[in-house]
Amino acid sequence: MERSLREKVIDLLKEKEMSVTEICRELDLDPERAKEVYGVIKTLPKILKRKGLQVVMLPPKCMNCGFEFENPKPSKCPKCRGERISEARFKIV
Numbered sequence: 056m057e058r059s060l061r062e063k064v065i066d067l068l069k070e071k072e073m074s075v076t077e078i079c080r081e082l083d084l085d086p087e088r089a090k091e092v093y094g095v096i097k098t099l100p101k102i103l104k105r106k107g108l109q110v111v112m113l114p115p116k117c118m119n120c121g122f123e124f125e126n127p128k129p130s131k132c133p134k135c136r137g138e139r140i141s142e143a144r145f146k147i148v
């Protein structure tokens with residue numbers, strides 16, 4: 056039986072911290088499905104709570120000034136207006 060996308064994402068994030076782009080690459084998903092993967096990650100805290108696990112987000116950072124974002128998908132740095140922003144990474148602990 057084919058495992059669901061959610062189960063695959065959980066398995067990956069249990070092993071190591073990953074960004075959505077890396078998850079897509081690892082699972083051989085079209086980059087256009089990144090949104091779907093984000094959606095899955097959003098549902099994880101509720102599901103994992105029952106198992107005593109949680110999802111940790113390592114925040115995106117501005118590559119210009121180092122500003123750390125709380126929003127997982129920022130477009131611009133509020134401090135320096137930089138647009139080179141590292142991707143948020145996620146991990147299950």
Ligand SMILES: [Zn+2]
Binds near residue numbers: 118120122133134
């Ligand atoms: Zn900045």
